[in-house]
Amino acid sequence: MQSAQSLESQITTAITPQALVQQWVVSPAEAKELIGQGATLLDARIPRLQQRGMLQGSIAVSWRQFSQTGRSEQGMLLRDQVQLAQALQDLGVSQDKPVVVVADPNQGWGEDGRIVWMLRTLGHSQAAVVDGGYEALVAVGMPTERSVRHRATEPGDFVASRTANWEITQSELQQDLGKAETVIIDVREAREFKGATPYGEPRSGHIPGAVHFYYRDLLDENGRILPRQAILAKLQAQGISPNAEIVVYCTAGVRAGWFTTVLTNAGLRAKNYAGSMLEWASSPAETAPLVTGDR
Structure with missing residues (x-):
């Protein structure tokens, strides 16, 4: 077979x-x-x-x-x-x-x-x-x-034209804290969400109101991305509506960037907070609060 x-x-x-x-x-x-x-x-x-x-x-x-x-x-x-x-x-x-x-x-x-x-x-x-x-x-x-190349034989002609459709800044996220229509997802490991700092962040915890959803939970046992309906079901099990405005963060916006890509491919509205914990935890607690524990 x-x-x-x-x-x-x-x-x-x-x-x-x-x-x-x-x-x-x-x-x-x-x-x-x-x-x-x-x-x-x-x-x-x-x-x-x-x-x-x-x-x-x-x-x-x-x-x-x-x-x-x-x-x-x-x-x-x-x-x-x-x-x-x-x-x-x-x-x-x-x-x-x-x-x-x-x-x-x-x-x-x-x-x-x-x-x-x-x-x-x-x-x-x-x-x-x-x-x-x-x-x-x-x-x-x-x-x-076997050879590893870091440059193309012929350069491309790409010209950057930045859009805010899929990214959010710290100041924008601060304004969105507590808004019912915004769902903040923390895609780090559970230990990080609860307060561990394995990557040296100056403060520990998670952004208030954030939902924990480990990014690898959108992969199957073979490392393939789950079908759209399975993704939506997992999100809804966490109380996340497919109509929500989703903000994703991690440590340095890498895991969150992947998660944002997968959600966008599934037709959801998602933005990557690229500064993530490295920026947020380096900011004053008065304007960038963090909480520890399961919630």
């Missing part, structure tokens, strides 16, 4: 770049087709995994190269749009060419989703996560190579 993965590799799709405007997650078969049509392929896995092998033609990328360097600002994108655009052009990102991003759903923080969230926020309308990541593309027959 053929495995599901081998069967998937034989499935032909009809994905188009235009479909990606609404579709933030693509199947491995769809990604393979897009790559065959000339899409830019970015690998957002951690370096030690990249060094074991890369998908042929892919470019290594890290969310950190687009982020500010100050400790409390590490989750926030660089302020200079020209600098951001240049860094993306160096990766081969172009204005009208699809971008597909892989990571490892079992080893990492959802870096692929963070990169896709960033691209969408900067105005790229055809960026998508590959469901199942690197290994899923290998399973559908994508060739690999």
Whole structure:
């Protein structure tokens, strides 16, 4: 009997770049087709995994190269749009060419989703996560190579045009605290939500009123993203309406960026608070309160 993965590799799709405007997650078969049509392929896995092998033609990328360097600002994108655009052009990102991003759903923080969230926020309308990541593309027959490339042979022509559709600032979130129509989701581990600080935040706890929902709970046992109805059911089990305005945060906006990407793909309204706990916990308690415990 053929495995599901081998069967998937034989499935032909009809994905188009235009479909990606609404579709933030693509199947491995769809990604393979897009790559065959000339899409830019970015690998957002951690370096030690990249060094074991890369998908042929892919470019290594890290969310950190687009982020500010100050400790409390590490989750926030660089302020200079020209600098951001240049860094993306160096990766081969172009204005009208699809971008597909892989990571490892079992080893990492959802870096692929963070990169896709960033691209969408900067105005790229055809960026998508590959469901199942690197290994899923290998399973559908994508060739690999040992060399790790950090720049494209030919630069792209991407020009950043930032939108506020999928991000929220600290000051905006402060104004939204306590509003009935806004649901704040903390996607960190339960221990972090309750008050542990494994990543060195200056203060502990979670934003008042936040609902805890570990980001990996949107993955199945094989590292695949749950179907839309299963996602909605899990959210509703936590009292989260599909009509809510959702704000997502974590430590540095990486896990939250992935979660925002997945929710947006499912048709929900979600924004990533990229500053997340590194910024919030570095701010005065009077204006950026935190609470500990289960609620």
